[in-house]
Amino acid sequence: MHAVLSRGPDGVPVLTRTATPGPEASSPTAVADLPATVAALDVAEQPRWTWDDTTAWYPGLLAAGVRVDRAHDLRLAHRILRSSALAAGSALAAAPPGPWDAPPAAVDPEVPVGTVRRPQSESLFDLGPERPRTRHEAEPASRPDPVAELAAQQDAVEGAAAPGRLRLLVAAESAGALVAAEMRHAGFPWRADVHDQILTDTLGPRPPEGARPARLESLVGEIRAALDAPPTLNPDSHPDLLRAMEYAGVGARSLRKWELERLDHPVVAPLLEYKNLYRLWTANGWHWLDQWVTDGRFRTDYVVGGVVTGRWSSTGGGALQLPKAVRRAAQADPGWVLVVADAAQLEPRVxxxxxxxxxxxxxxxxxxxxxxxxxxxxxxxxxxxxxxxxxxxxxxxxxxxxxxxxxxxxxxxxxxxxxxxxxxxxxxxxxxxxxxxxxxxxxxxxxxxxxxxxxxxxxxxxxxxxxxxxxxxxxxxxxxxxxxxxAAEWALCWLASIRRGLWELGTSSSPGLGPAPFADRPHLAFFLHDEVVVHAPAAMADDVARVVREAAAEAGRLLFGDFPVEFPLTVATVDSYADAK
Known part of the structure; x- marks a missing residue:
């Protein structure tokens, strides 16, 4: 059964229950208390919650402590079916562009359920400036009909050249959207004090706004001295630095690391160190810590299918590029551990x-x-x-x-x-x-x-x-x-299976410091293409490792049946993410 959520003209959530979209769908019903309604119906009937964007509905439910078991993200599914060669003959694929072709939305979990905003994204899509929409703000006159869209999508899948595969892809993509929202809600445990100490040990004390850290300032002096350059030389200006290097006879045509390492000149060592530390300072320094870590958690907005191949991207904080230098700050709560698993040689096995x-x-x-x-x-x-x-x-x-x-x-x-x-x-x-x-x-x-x-x-x-x-x-x-x-499809199925298996493990008597509904349950905390991190009570670590391994095998069977290909994992149980590799 599909439980379709939409918004009425006044912005109030509306629920339509349907097994077969179309004339047999139930009459839409306004919902006064959405979290309570969703929680009760999810237990009683286990529907597939169907909505325009997971990012528009699920964060608010999570903030109220409500987790759903299954969902169907209409906009993510529309994007797949619209361009899939397997469904090229469908009415959905042939239709002119419409409201369902707009990019996915994102939501601030601090605002009420049903409030929508458009994010600035690091994905392939330029979504334009961010503008909040309040709960009661009127939507465009051509408000898309989710029940009709669900019917069109089911027709497209059933008439596809390989309906079973497309059905699995749409389900996995929607499950991935649930995982992404839950990981943002739960957060990646992060010790701000440890991160600050890493920066202080590496760069020196936190500098005043607009100034370089002490170690970078010292390296600037070494660079100027090695080049016999004036005190006005700014190594952050690549054109100025290259001109100074040319004047000094260094012979560098660029500032690429591999080219600098081939040169024999006193400026090379301090310049390479400066480049490395400068990136740490600008990408994951104190400003990053202030902006992205709150309440002992690092949170980012994952963009499901944000890359054209189906891989995820993120909209801030560089979640998919966390450098080794700061991973020691990712530490499990007291009495908890991080179970880190990565799939070995995933793409060639796929x-x-x-x-x-x-x-x-x-x-x-x-x-x-x-x-x-x-x-x-x-x-x-x-x-x-x-x-x-x-x-x-x-x-x-x-x-x-x-x-x-x-x-x-x-x-x-x-x-x-x-x-x-x-x-x-x-x-x-x-x-x-x-x-x-x-x-x-x-x-x-x-x-x-x-x-x-x-x-x-x-x-x-x-x-x-x-x-x-x-x-x-x-x-x-x-x-x-x-x-x-x-490979991204395999990873989606892996995530979906892990998510289900972790929830079935139940609760622990050792609650962590995270929010409900995951405070006393093992849960996914981080994902990077072929690697997952589960935050789990220490007593449940072995069961979590088993779930993760079984999920990898299940993902292989879902995609490739009984073909004898293996997807082995490297699994480590650690207190800090830095110790996983």
């Missing part, structure tokens, strides 16, 4: 399963896929196996990749053939699709103009070369799209 390459599956059956490739005789070293596989998935054709790829192709023709076919499709301007049905975007008008320009009678001498280069570049994108996108 490629193995997608292609049904039994030879490569056999190579990965003993834990280390790259070592298994060496044992098969395909290549001579583990490093060659790793570089060759990365080259196959990302389009590397030079150096070691160029040498070992032909050998990998002979040993594993199905796996190598799959990514080669995806690359050729992209080079022709075609669309490729992940295992469950997320399709790549077309290359766009600029790309098509370059290709067409090479055929013009008056084309420039280098037009053909430019067109070939552009085609190969798009081929590298589609080559990786099918693998990275399917």
């Amino acid at each position: 490629l193995t399963a997608m292609s049904r390459d039994e030879a490569m599956a056999a190579a990965g059956q003993h834990g280390d896929l790259y070592a298994g490739i060496v044992a098969s005789g395909a290549v001579e070293s583990r490093e060659h196996a790793k570089v060759g596989m990365l080259g196959a998935m990302y389009g590397g054709t030079t150096g070691v990749s160029g040498i070992v790829l032909p050998r990998l192709t002979r040993a594993f023709p199905r796996a190598m053939g799959l990514v080669e076919d995806a690359a050729r499709t992209g080079e022709r301007g075609g669309v490729v699709t992940t295992w469950l049905g997320r399709s790549s975007p077309p290359p766009g008008q600029a790309w098509e103009a370059v290709q067409a320009g090479a055929l013009d009678d008056g084309a420039a001498a280098d037009a053909a070369s430019t067109a070939r280069s552009s085609a190969r570049s798009w081929g590298r994108f589609t080559r990786n799209f099918v693998v990275q996108g399917t």
Whole structure:
């Protein structure tokens, strides 16, 4: 049963219960106390809560201590079905752009349920300036009908070329939205005092606003002295710094780390240290600590499907790029632990399963896929196996990749053939699709103009070369799209299974410092593509590790059935995130 939530003209939540959207749906009912209604119905009937955006409804419910078991995010599902090649013949895919094509919203959990705001995002979408909408503010006259949209989506899935796969993808994407909201609500345990001490030990005491920390200021002096530069030289100005380095005869053409490390000059050591510490100060320094850590928790807004392949992004705090230097501040609550798990060699294993390459599956059956490739005789070293596989998935054709790829192709023709076919499709301007049905975007008008320009009678001498280069570049994108996108689908199923399994473990007699409904339960606290962190009572750590491992196996079965591919995990139980690796 679907429990569809929408808003009435006055902004009051409205509930429509339906098993089959359309004429048989129940009459919409205004809901005075949404958290209480949702909590009671979720226990009594276990519906699939259906709403326009998870980010518009779920944070407020969580703030009231209410967790839901299942949901269907109409806007996330619409985005998938709108562009999926598997549903290309549906009425939904053929319809002109409408309100369901707008980007997903995000919500401040401090405001009442039903209040919507648009975020500034680090994802592919430019959502424009943020503007809150109050609970009672009138929506546009063309308010989208969630019941009708649900019916259109079900029709699109049922009429798809592979309805089972699309159904799983839509369910997993919606479950991911629940996970993202819950991780933001629960937060990643973070010791502000430890973080401050890390910064003080590394950079010196916190400086006044507008000033550099003491260690950076000292390095500035060393850089100026090494270059015999005036005291006005600002190393934060790359043009000025490069000019000073040229004047001093350093011979650097850029400030890239790999180029600086090849140079023999006294400025190199202090400059490299300055660059490293400057990034720590600006990306994860005291300002970051003030902005993103409250009540002993680091919280960010995850954007589900924020990357075109289906990977997540985040809208602030650099959650997907936490440097090792500050991970010691991520510490479990007293009596609790962090269970950290990452999937080993996820993308090549996904490629193995997608292609049904039994030879490569056999190579990965003993834990280390790259070592298994060496044992098969395909290549001579583990490093060659790793570089060759990365080259196959990302389009590397030079150096070691160029040498070992032909050998990998002979040993594993199905796996190598799959990514080669995806690359050729992209080079022709075609669309490729992940295992469950997320399709790549077309290359766009600029790309098509370059290709067409090479055929013009008056084309420039280098037009053909430019067109070939552009085609190969798009081929590298589609080559990786099918693998990275399917790996993201596996990760979504993994997260959904972990979420369910953790809740089924029940409560602990040792509550943590986090908010309800997770204060006394193990819960997901952090996610990074192929890695999860669960915050758990110490006494439940072994059960949590079991849940995480079983979820990885279940994700493999959901996507690939009984094909003999393994998804081994590295699992560590630690007090601090820094100790996990």
